[in-house]
Amino acid sequence: MDYEQQDVVMFPGWRKELEAKTFEAVKHKNYKEALLHIEQLESFDEASNDILTAKVICLIETSQYEQAIGLCRKLMREDDENYYKYLHIYLTILFQNSQYAELVDLLDEIQNHESIPVEYEEPFKQLYDMSKQFQEQTPKRDSSEHMEHFWIHSKVVISRNNGICYHTIVNIQLNHI
Numbered sequence: 001m002d003y004e005q006q007d008v009v010m011f012p013g014w015r016k017e018l019e020a021k022t023f024e025a026v027k028h029k030n031y032k033e034a035l036l037h038i039e040q041l042e043s044f045d046e047a048s049n050d051i052l053t054a055k056v057i058c059l060i061e062t063s064q065y066e067q068a069i070g071l072c073r074k075l076m077r078e079d080d081e082n083y084y085k086y087l088h089i090y091l092t093i094l095f096q097n098s099q100y101a102e103l104v105d106l107l108d109e110i111q112n113h114e115s116i117p118v119e120y121e122e123p124f125k126q127l128y129d130m131s132k133q134f135q136e137q138t139p140k141r142d143s144s145e146h147m148e149h150f151w152i153h154s155k156v157v158i159s160r161n162n163g164i165c166y167h168t169i170v171n172i173q174l175n176h177i
Helices: 014-027 031-043 051-060 067-078 081-095 102-112 118-136 144-159 163-176
Strands: none
Touching: 014 051, 031 051, 031 067, 051 067, 051 081, 051 144, 067 081, 067 102, 081 118
């Protein structure tokens, strides 16, 4: 059945159930299962901010980095309230994929035109400094020796802001250190 072509409404109980199943699947690292639940919510246009953040996490954890980057870009354009949360996730994905030049250029642009909220200043500075360093190094070194310091400091800052972003950083950390 094609839900997008019909005037079908999702019952609130079903939405809550799918949301709970999504978060439970993410909690147990069943990312493909979580993506299935998220797709159902999206088909009814019922994907909340937290669900979309969970989708980014699932895409990252299933190595679908291009899709995660694309979704972060879309969410940064459409969700002003959570712009910096998505920007932080986006920058982290760029860093994890050694896209240092794009990360540095983006942060240079943002710093020249925007005031970065205090809670994001330190993590952005750390990402910027490490990216600048890796960008300038020849030959490229493995970044893992510097990552532990970054993650330790990032966890403290992020956990004060929103739990789901914290989980994103922790999950990325576990896969790359």
